[in-house]
Amino acid sequence: MTSLREDTPRGEPTAPSRGSPPKGAPAVSSRAHLGVWHYRALVFNFARRDLRARYKGTLLGFAWSLAVPIATLIIYSLVFGTIFKGKPPVLGNGEKGPFFVWLFSGLAPWGMYAVTLGTSIASLLGNGPLMKKIYFPVYASVFGSVVATFYQSLIELLMLLVILIVLGNIGLTWLLLVAWIALFGVFVASLSLMLSVLNVFMRDTSYLVGIMIQMQFYLTPIIYPISIVPGSLRGIPLRSIIEYQPMAVFVEMFRSLVYDLQLGRGSVWSVAVLYTVTAVGGAALVYRRWGQDLSEEL
Amino acid sequence: MSTAIAVEGVSKRFRWHGDRRDSLKERVFRGKPQHVKEFWALRDVSLEIPAGTTFGLIGHNGSGKSTLLKLLAGIHRPTSGSIITRGRISALLELGAGFHGELTGRENIYLNGAILGLSHKQIDAAVDAIVDFSGIEEFIDVPVKVYSSGMYVRLGFSIAVTVDPEILIVDEIVAVGDEEFQRKCFDHLHELHRLGTTIVIVSHALGIIENLCDHAVWLDHGKVMGLGEARPVVRQYLDAVNEDEAAQSGSVGDDRGASSGARLGSGEVRVTKLEYLDGGGAPSQVLVSGEPATFRMHFFAEEPVADPVFGLGFVHESGVNVAGPNSSRSGLSPRLHPGPGWVDFHVPRLTFQPGSFEVTTAIVHKGHVYDYAERLFDLKVRGGGTDEPGLVRLPGSWSIPDPSVESAPVGADVAEE
Numbered sequence A: 001m002t003s004l005r006e007d008t009p010r011g012e013p014t015a016p017s018r019g020s021p022p023k024g025a026p027a028v029s030s031r032a033h034l035g036v037w038h039y040r041a042l043v044f045n046f047a048r049r050d051l052r053a054r055y056k057g058t059l060l061g062f063a064w065s066l067a068v069p070i071a072t073l074i075i076y077s078l079v080f081g082t083i084f085k086g087k088p089p090v091l092g093n094g095e096k097g098p099f100f101v102w103l104f105s106g107l108a109p110w111g112m113y114a115v116t117l118g119t120s121i122a123s124l125l126g127n128g129p130l131m132k133k134i135y136f137p138v139y140a141s142v143f144g145s146v147v148a149t150f151y152q153s154l155i156e157l158l159m160l161l162v163i164l165i166v167l168g169n170i171g172l173t174w175l176l177l178v179a180w181i182a183l184f185g186v187f188v189a190s191l192s193l194m195l196s197v198l199n200v201f202m203r204d205t206s207y208l209v210g211i212m213i214q215m216q217f218y219l220t221p222i223i224y225p226i227s228i229v230p231g232s233l234r235g236i237p238l239r240s241i242i243e244y245q246p247m248a249v250f251v252e253m254f255r256s257l258v259y260d261l262q263l264g265r266g267s268v269w270s271v272a273v274l275y276t277v278t279a280v281g282g283a284a285l286v287y288r289r290w291g292q293d294l295s296e297e298l
Numbered sequence B: 001m002s003t004a005i006a007v008e009g010v011s012k013r014f015r016w017h018g019d020r021r022d023s024l025k026e027r028v029f030r031g032k033p034q035h036v037k038e039f040w041a042l043r044d045v046s047l048e049i050p051a052g053t054t055f056g057l058i059g060h061n062g063s064g065k066s067t068l069l070k071l072l073a074g075i076h077r078p079t080s081g082s083i084i085t086r087g088r089i090s091a092l093l094e095l096g097a098g099f100h101g102e103l104t105g106r107e108n109i110y111l112n113g114a115i116l117g118l119s120h121k122q123i124d125a126a127v128d129a130i131v132d133f134s135g136i137e138e139f140i141d142v143p144v145k146v147y148s149s150g151m152y153v154r155l156g157f158s159i160a161v162t163v164d165p166e167i168l169i170v171d172e173i174v175a176v177g178d179e180e181f182q183r184k185c186f187d188h189l190h191e192l193h194r195l196g197t198t199i200v201i202v203s204h205a206l207g208i209i210e211n212l213c214d215h216a217v218w219l220d221h222g223k224v225m226g227l228g229e230a231r232p233v234v235r236q237y238l239d240a241v242n243e244d245e246a247a248q249s250g251s252v253g254d255d256r257g258a259s260s261g262a263r264l265g266s267g268e269v270r271v272t273k274l275e276y277l278d279g280g281g282a283p284s285q286v287l288v289s290g291e292p293a294t295f296r297m298h299f300f301a302e303e304p305v306a307d308p309v310f311g312l313g314f315v316h317e318s319g320v321n322v323a324g325p326n327s328s329r330s331g332l333s334p335r336l337h338p339g340p341g342w343v344d345f346h347v348p349r350l351t352f353q354p355g356s357f358e359v360t361t362a363i364v365h366k367g368h369v370y371d372y373a374e375r376l377f378d379l380k381v382r383g384g385g386t387d388e389p390g391l392v393r394l395p396g397s398w399s400i401p402d403p404s405v406e407s408a409p410v411g412a413d414v415a416e417e
Helices: A040-054 A061-083 A099-120 A138-166 A172-201 A205-218 A238-243 A246-260 A266-290 B024-030 B065-073 B105-115 B120-134 B149-162 B179-194 B206-212 B230-247
Strands: B003-017 B036-050 B054-058 B080-085 B089-092 B167-171 B198-202 B215-220 B223-229 B269-277 B286-288 B293-301 B309-316 B321-323 B339-347 B355-365 B368-382
Touching (some): A040 A138, A040 B105, A040 B120, A061 A099, A061 A138, A099 A138, A099 A205, A099 A246, A138 A172, A138 A266, A172 A246, A172 A266, A238 A246, A246 A266, B003 B065, B003 B198, B036 B080, B054 B230, B065 B089, B089 B149, B149 B179, B167 B179, B179 B198, B179 B206, B198 B206, B206 B230, B223 B230, B230 B368, B269 B339, B269 B355, B269 B368, B293 B309, B293 B355, B309 B339, B309 B368
Parallel strands (some): B054 B198, B089 B167, B167 B198, B286 B368
Antiparallel strands (some): B003 B036, B003 B080, B215 B223, B269 B293, B293 B339, B309 B355
């Protein structure tokens, strides 16, 4: 009926130090190690809780999740489209695309990234009291937050797709959006897990990340096309650096699929996969090394 | 019998930094934390809990009980040693800990169920039973932030016990809820016990441990002091508490004032000490249920006091005011002279059931309060071999009519049907 759930010793054996216990046996806890899949129900419940709590007490409620990106879109369109007269590339259907649509197709994935990181980085601190009362893996809390934000962003995405449909710019490449979202989701979730664990030990992380995200925005070809970046600057291959930094890659992929209606370059997809795999590896490492005893740190 | 939980050589160290380096600036400019303090909450604890039994953890505050409970629940990991559990654990370290105020009761059932490790399907199957057990059907689709604290804990308890745990870990649940709910809790714990659930309980209510648990462990400063059948372990613990308190006798004086409740009154005369005497008249830190007992209230009068009335109030650990004897109708009308003195309240048979009480003392005169020490003194009552439920043992005798004798007429009371 019940199966013996036995943990294997994890981590390094505890080094005998001052006042160490008589036995130096490796530590084994009674936690079940069931993996991410087992905790999916918890992830979605956390996500639902976050969504419910986020706009509670506001008049517009859920609409706020659209208001902010739309405001950003309008401002950037005015500044970079109208004032600086940015010229967007032609749409995948060969027509001249409005600047704001091209901008939107870059801002949408960026928003997913920035908002998700910004929100989920604090999720562990928010769940601190709970983690002292009951065991659940910390990633459940972080992933719940990521799922919640992604879910919100999907509405933004749908809005963009509707605009593109109205413009008659629709193609089979849209089907690959599913693959893109999966890849991007795993990437962002892994990054979020790493940063939120780090943030427990060093509360500055969230502020630092806030600044970095702001800088990264301008290092990502969203409001400008990559073509205006000089190929090299004093021997530094500036364009390649910008072109292949993680967010540039994911934004380019997204734009190719929905705006240009192209599959996108193979090199970009491979780099994206590489980034994602690296992020997953890094997250697993951070989780194993620092993510297991957070109940004592919070 | 198989083992549900095996704890072997478990030690737990907590560390904290004298002044935490939580921020980057501090890390960079002051380097590694200098004063890492460490503290061993548990040292080399080994025990086995057979499946289907109820196990109690006792010890004073800071003895490591709660740490052990948290290790069993998987909240913390042991520093060394191993804990192996067999079966799904449901931990009740705080009722409704995972609730979110904005979610409705029903949504919180799903959230809390998920935290307890259940899938959506499993919760679907259990949700009706949970709502039923909680007894708050009308409010189940209302955000829990509007719940009363009683409704809150009801729902929390219902979730934790209705999800069919194989191992249930409970921390001081008796401290919450009203009488009726507590009874329901205990009834359900008994029911779970009957169904073969392994239950681990931490409680300061030793009577509960004695009555509910098969086995118990007594922890002191993180070490196992006693382990085995619940009753002997509780006795052992109480004896040690006795000795401890006897060793520091005299310290139960007015220096402890203000620690528990209000200390009021004009102060012409003050209670300095409350002494408990057993049947033989010897001072004791613990009184035995069913035995004679004397409460000796020592006082000190600053000036002459005429005709004071002495009072005692006994408050059970559950918060119930059990008794409040006073000397107003005793015919006692003393004249207190400046200096120390005492007054005795004698009980031929202590009817209190085993448990912890707090004692209030009062010296008053016609509405004027000389001294009122609210719940200043602690009283522990030990079991006298009784296993009746309740706070007091009601003296009385049972009788049944002899069947050979014609019994009272019944026909008149029974309806003709």
